Amino acid sequence: MKKRLLNHFKINFTNLITYGTLKFLMVLLLLTGYFAQVELPDSSISWIYAITLPSYYYVFVFLSVFILMPVYLIPYVRYSYVLIFFLLDFYLVTDAVVTYVYRYHINQTLISMFIFDFKGMGIPKSILAIALIIAIILLIMNLFIFRWSINKKKRFPLLLIPIFLFLILLNQGIHAGASGFKIESVTRYTPYFPLFYPLTSAKTIKKLKKQFPDLMPEQEHDKNGAIFNSSNRGSGSLQYPLIAPLCKEPEKKYDILFFVLESWRSDMMNKEVTPNIFKLSKKSYVFKNHLSGGNATVPGLFSLMYGLHSSYIEEVTAQPSLYPPLFMEVLKQNNYETHIYTSSNLTRFSLREMFFNERDYKNYAYIEKGARDLDDKEITRIVEKSILTDQGENPLFRFLFLTSSHSDYDYPEKHKIFTPVSEDASFAFNRQTDPEPFLNDYKNSLHYLDSRFGRLLRALEDTNALDHTVIVITSDHAEEFNDNKTGFWGHGSNFTRAQVSVPLVIFFPDNKDNHTVNKRSGHVDVMPTLLNSLFQCKPPYSDYSSGLNLFDLPESRSLIVGSYVNSAYVIDNTVYSRGFGIKSYNFDNISQENKDFDYEKIRELMSEEIHFIGKQ
Numbered sequence: 001m002k003k004r005l006l007n008h009f010k011i012n013f014t015n016l017i018t019y020g021t022l023k024f025l026m027v028l029l030l031l032t033g034y035f036a037q038v039e040l041p042d043s044s045i046s047w048i049y050a051i052t053l054p055s056y057y058y059v060f061v062f063l064s065v066f067i068l069m070p071v072y073l074i075p076y077v078r079y080s081y082v083l084i085f086f087l088l089d090f091y092l093v094t095d096a097v098v099t100y101v102y103r104y105h106i107n108q109t110l111i112s113m114f115i116f117d118f119k120g121m122g123i124p125k126s127i128l129a130i131a132l133i134i135a136i137i138l139l140i141m142n143l144f145i146f147r148w149s150i151n152k153k154k155r156f157p158l159l160l161i162p163i164f165l166f167l168i169l170l171n172q173g174i175h176a177g178a179s180g181f182k183i184e185s186v187t188r189y190t191p192y193f194p195l196f197y198p199l200t201s202a203k204t205i206k207k208l209k210k211q212f213p214d215l216m217p218e219q220e221h222d223k224n225g226a227i228f229n230s231s232n233r234g235s236g237s238l239q240y241p242l243i244a245p246l247c248k249e250p251e252k253k254y255d256i257l258f259f260v261l262e263s264w265r266s267d268m269m270n271k272e273v274t275p276n277i278f279k280l281s282k283k284s285y286v287f288k289n290h291l292s293g294g295n296a297t298v299p300g301l302f303s304l305m306y307g308l309h310s311s312y313i314e315e316v317t318a319q320p321s322l323y324p325p326l327f328m329e330v331l332k333q334n335n336y337e338t339h340i341y342t343s344s345n346l347t348r349f350s351l352r353e354m355f356f357n358e359r360d361y362k363n364y365a366y367i368e369k370g371a372r373d374l375d376d377k378e379i380t381r382i383v384e385k386s387i388l389t390d391q392g393e394n395p396l397f398r399f400l401f402l403t404s405s406h407s408d409y410d411y412p413e414k415h416k417i418f419t420p421v422s423e424d425a426s427f428a429f430n431r432q433t434d435p436e437p438f439l440n441d442y443k444n445s446l447h448y449l450d451s452r453f454g455r456l457l458r459a460l461e462d463t464n465a466l467d468h469t470v471i472v473i474t475s476d477h478a479e480e481f482n483d484n485k486t487g488f489w490g491h492g493s494n495f496t497r498a499q500v501s502v503p504l505v506i507f508f509p510d511n512k513d514n515h516t517v518n519k520r521s522g523h524v525d526v527m528p529t530l531l532n533s534l535f536q537c538k539p540p541y542s543d544y545s546s547g548l549n550l551f552d553l554p555e556s557r558s559l560i561v562g563s564y565v566n567s568a569y570v571i572d573n574t575v576y577s578r579g580f581g582i583k584s585y586n587f588d589n590i591s592q593e594n595k596d597f598d599y600e601k602i603r604e605l606m607s608e609e610i611h612f613i614g615k616q
Contacts, residue, residue, distance in 0.1 A: 017161075019149035020065040023085055024058045026145065030089060031057065031193070033096030038192050046185040049174045053189065055167035056196060064088075079146070086142045090135055095194045100431075105194050105565075124408040126424040172199040238315035240308070240323050240612045241544030247330055247537040253395040254509065254534060255469040256336075259456070260304075261449050262297070262344070262403040263442075263491060264475035266290065269503035273443050276454035277473055280507055284471075285515045287504040287550065291559055291570065292477045293523040295499040296492045297344070298351065299562035300476035300523065301401075305355045307527030307545035310562030311609040320353040326544050327527045328356065330535055337394045339363040341383055342401040343375035355399075373410035373448060376402040380452040387459040401476075402449050407490055409445035418443040431487030438489075439481045467509050470534065472526065475502040484589045495568040495575045496590050500561050506550070508533075517550070520557035525550045546608055558601050560609065569605045571598055 031054060041047040068081060095106045175198040178186035190198060266288070271278045293303020299310030305325045306316070316323045331338065338360040345366065346352040352364065365382060367375040383398060390396070404410045421444065422437035453473075460466040477491050480498035491499050504521065506529075524547030531537035532549055541548060548554075558571040568577040573587045574594050586592035 015150050016065055019081070019146060020062045022145045022149060023065070024061045026089065026141065027057050027061055027092065028054050030092040030096070033093070034099065034193050037096075037100060038189055041185065043185050045174060045178070045183070046189075049171060049178070049186045050189060052167045052171035052174075053193070055164050055171055056198070058164045059168050060195065078150070082139070082142045082146050086135075086139050089138045089142065092194065093134055093138070094131070099192065099194075124424065175199055238312065238323060238612055240306075240312070240316075241326055242612060243543040244326075245531065245537040245544055247333075247531065247535040249334060250535060252468070253334060253336075255396045255465065256331075256398070256530070256534075257456075257469055257471045258397075258399045259453055259471065259473045260301070260399070260401045261446065261473075261475050262401070262406040263477060263479040264405060264446060264502055265478035265480075265498065266501040266503050268443065268446055269505070273446050274450040274453075276450050276457055277503075277505060280457060280471070280473075281505045282514045283512050284505050284507040285511070285517065285550070287506075287517045287521045289518055289520045290474075290502060290504040291500050291520065291522045291561060292475065292502045293560075294562040294567075295477050295495055296563050297476045298564065299567075300502075301351060302354070303523040303546075304474065304476075304526055307524050307547045308612070309524060309546045309560040309608060311560060311567060312612060313562070315613070316354055317350050320350045321357075323354070324357055325355060325527070327531060330531060330537065331397050332357070332359075334535065335394050336397045337363065337392065338397045338399070339365075339383075339386070340399045341365045341367070341379045342399075343367050343372055343379060343403045344401055346401070371410050372404045372406065373412060373445075376404045376449060376452060380455060384455050384459045387456065387463060387465055390465075402452070404449050405442065405445040405479075407442075407479075409441045411445045411448035415444050415448040415451065417447060427482070427489045431482060431489065432485070433482075435481035442479060442481070469507075469509065470530070471505075471507040472530075473503065473505040473507075474523070474526075478502050484591055486591050488590065492563050494590055495561050495563075495570065495577055495587075496585075497588050500570070517553070519553040519555065520559070521550055521553055522547060522557075522559045524559070525553075542611065546611070558605055560605055569602060571601045571605070574598070576602060 035050075038050075041050050064084075065081075068084065091106070098106055174186060175190070177183075179198075190196060268274065269277060269281070269286075292300040293310045294300045299313065302308070302313050302316070303310050305327065306312070307325075307327070308316075328338070338356060340346075340352075340356055340360065340363060342365070345368070346355070347366075352361075356364065365379065367378045369375055369378060379400065379402065383400060386398075418440035420437050421441040427433050427435075427438065457466070460469055478497075478499050478501055479491055480488050480494075480496070482489055483498040484496065488494055488496075488498070493499070504526070506526075524545060526547070528537075528541040528545040528547045529550040531544075532539070532541075533551075537544075539549075546560075556572060558569065561568055561570055566578050568575050570576075570587060574584060575587050575590075576584045576594075576597070584594035584597065586594065
């Protein structure tokens with residue numbers, strides 16, 4: 001009996017080795033999607049590192065296989081292996097597509113969006129259909145491999161195990177040394193691969209450098225990038241504001257309307273695409289060189305509402321009730337009624353909790369009826385009715401965030417005025433496809449949202465409410481359509497003008513002329529400007545904001561912009577990114593690499609990132 005059990009265990013052990021090896025070969029096949037995105041090695045050491053890199057996943061797969069061995073020993077239950085490794089394979093395929101299109105891996109933020117705000121992600125139906133087909137194929141392949149493995153009783157070559165163990169030790173040893181000596185030809189591969197956490201050995205390398213300074217000298221160009229390899233955040237709690245500003249209760253309290261369009265890029269505020277907004281801009285302040293606080297919704301809206309760089313999001317998100325926006329607190333002190341209207345789920349990432357206090361939740365309207373254009377139509381209908389019928393005594397702050405202009409763009413047929421339009425998302429598979437059909441689709445959605453704004457504007461005019469309403473029109477971030485011919489689409493993947501430059505139009509009732517401002521401005525400037533203009537809140541703005549007054553901007557300006565996974569400094573016309581494989585490039589063209597680092601201005605921006613951290 002004992003011999004029989006031992007023999008049964010040996011057979012199962014052999015089958016697991018066979019299964020693990022076949023699964024690794026399948027994973028290796030899926031990893032080609034990542035290798036295709038990486039530049040060829042340029043040195044012998046980087047060639048060895050690249051060739052041995054897959055061995056990391058051999059250990060990853062085998063550990064998973066043997067950790068789950070108790071499951072394997074139970075008949076029928078063992079088929080859960082198929083499901084578990086199918087999910088791994090599907091993750092690798094999906095993540096490869098995400099990194100190909102957006103240049104970052106699937107992360108907790110994206111998963112949260114997928115679960116709680118799937119509509120807001122704007123995934124086209126054609127992509128979902130292709131994903132379903134791929135999932136079915138992967139499931140069938142996993143089932144075939146598993147059944148073939150458990151039915152085989154021949155011993156798989158065990159020699160593969162020590163070979164792969166040697167390869168992974170070699171690979172991790174190379175990375176440990178390269179990270180210590182800052183050999184970028186090796187370490188540049190690390191960000192491209194998923195679930196990849198190679199070894200580092202900074203302390204050991206530091207000792208070796210002292211004993212053998214000529215062994216492996218650092219490369220000069222790596223020193224430039226080293227500043228971005230670690231967090232620049234300070235320690236300690238957030239102190240916001242450092243000092244509450246002195247403000248006055250104004251004799252005349254204006255209503256305030258924020259009209260925020262999803263993914264609206266700066267060159268799309270014109271007579272053809274947004275005629276109603278363009279009409280209002282002729283008697284407004286128009287900021288032509290304006291940057292959002294990020295290339296994605298959360299950093300963009302955060303910088304707009306707080307007047308802080310997006311680098312402070314983490315602290316505020318941890319305790320949103322402790323750090324309400326100063327602007328909202330001033331409105332509250334002046335008895336403003338706050339009304340929020342959105343077709344985007346602001347509860348994700350605690351945006352609602354951060355921006356608006358509990359008192360305002362009763363006036364919070366999140367419309368989700370189906371297609372975004374229908375949601376936005378309902379939102380503007382409610383606001384229009386409110387404008388026409390409102391007889392309240394208190395001044396109003398209305399915040400509208402409309403999302404029809406988020407990919408894949410929604411609008412009624414009558415707004416299909418820019419043609420041809422795209423019916424699929426082929427850019428996900430061919431990044432150099434013709435952008436015009438996608439751009440036209442996008443323009444149509446903006447034209448539709450502009451028509452909804454036109455209705456609100458007419459309601460304000462008809463009731464004379466325009467005479468006492470300040471209007472701020474802008475976006476959370478911009479939208480790229482392969483502008484630089486480098487394969488970038490949408491947003492969230494780089495910090496060029498195409499993804500972070502947005503319109504900003506501010507209308508004041510007492511102003512009758514157009515004022516165009518060409519100096520660089522940012523979302524961080526909006527709040528201190530309104531606080532000063534409407535409530536006479538006194539400078540210095542640095543006590544409560546990362547921004548400046550929009551009407552007193554310097555000739556040269558540097559700003560910090562963020563995404564869901566990284567951030568960058570925009571200094572003059574240069575981007576210094578702490579991002580995915582790229583360090584510094586031209587703001588207007590990502591293909592133009594920058595090698596001259598302005599360390600003085602970088603240090604200034606670093607100090608701004610920790611300005612509100614740990615102050616006593």
